[in-house]
Amino acid sequence: MSIAVREHAAAAPTPVSMIDRVVRILDAFEGADGLTLAQVVRRTGLPRSSAHRILEHLAEVRYLRRDEHTYRLGMRIMELGALVIHQDRVREAAAPHLHQLHQVTGLVAHLAVLDDTQVVYLDKVGNRFGTLLPSRVGGRLPAARTGVGKALLAHTPHPGPLPEALLAELAHIRERGIAHDREEAVRGVACVAAPIVGAGDSGPALAAISVCGPVGQVRRAPGLASMIRQAAARIWRTAAPSVPA
Amino acid sequence: MSIAVREHAAAAPTPVSMIDRVVRILDAFEGADGLTLAQVVRRTGLPRSSAHRILEHLAEVRYLRRDEHTYRLGMRIMELGALVIHQDRVREAAAPHLHQLHQVTGLVAHLAVLDDTQVVYLDKVGNRFGTLLPSRVGGRLPAARTGVGKALLAHTPHPGPLPEALLAELAHIRERGIAHDREEAVRGVACVAAPIVGAGDSGPALAAISVCGPVGQVRRAPGLASMIRQAAARIWRTAAPSVPA
DNA sequence: AGCCCGGTCCCGCTGACCGGGACGCGAGAA
């Protein structure tokens, strides 16, 4: 039995459990918003019959939508995803402060957490300008190239080895409690970020917040750093884990 | 045991497929953001061992997070959900207009679709005031009590029978192309909404947009209705399905 | 026509999943 050539190419050591199969299928939808059976088969490496059966089943429970012969992620998944975001304690606590930061500065405010070497955005408050940024709620960006990412890395024992220059910057960030991104992710865009941590290095950061905008505007904003630090401190106070047990 | 009563799902007709089991478990997390094994068992009616096995498995693939002994919905689901929203063509087309509406009026702009008797919000653009509204991206509200909902109902063959008064209102809405919500969902809040449809009743509505705010402010806004209608028309033009086949 | 590609459906085989139940633990109650 020769495995079919894959569209995306990734080692597929034969999924065994039903759950793994489902996950693999759902994951296949990243990067293309409509897939036919044949495409799913190529991407997942699953046998045609199996893929077909599972797709139909997922469509029945509305985890997928089926339109003619192409499948898309369905409403049920959107709803569950929205639930996750909504149920997040940190997000809840941060929301008013993000709005405040945006309102006062006119810049885009973010909330993000660290996941391995990437940041995942939990919230984003901004105006039309915000749509130009690559950050998306529920989206990922490499941590080392974002303000929030560096703020988080500086306050977390990093798993992998990092480049010399970055380590130096992280040490500096850790000391000052503020991270900067000067056009590293997007040309012309700068960010100022702070981790949400307890006073005096008590444990890892819960998340980080940042404020981003055109370099000129960010540089010109008075007292931005301390505003952000203050917001982060307030968020910590209302979202901090109560008992470490 | 007053708690147990609340938690018990209706007599389960025994789920057969693995997918059904998974769906049932995931669904159990609606309404409570952290569940222990025992709670999941009570809510789903699944056997303890099975529930335990599936929960662990879902946690492995990050569809759930496990913290000590309580499970929560995990990041992977959040990411998938965000993908769905992000991949939506209508949302893409509507976003700039929602921002524009918000910027010009200072009110909260929505984008929503109809699902049976409820509306599901796809986007929401607003300021801090917006957090006071019950609308949430990915959330549901009864269609008959919202502006977007009525705009959509008016342009869709309604499945179930509706009350006399509502039918009359819908006919009126259909004629004018504009729906109103005068404090029906939230006291003190009014909305003006328009469906995203082709000119001249060509097919059902793709979605609907609305603008909401304090009654006074909404009533005072000049030319709100025509602004919204115009935005809806523009969105239709860029998002309309190309070929009805 | 002949060919290819994609979707659907069938059906006998089998190993992934099932779930009752044993076990250990910690928190009250006796």
Next chain:
DNA sequence: TTCTCGCGTCCCGGTCAGCGGGACCGGGCT
């Protein structure tokens, strides 16, 4: 203290849900 209850975890033999090769159909090419 000891008993008990509820909880999470783990085991293991039985079995059926799911598997997947392959037949079939239809449409779009050459």
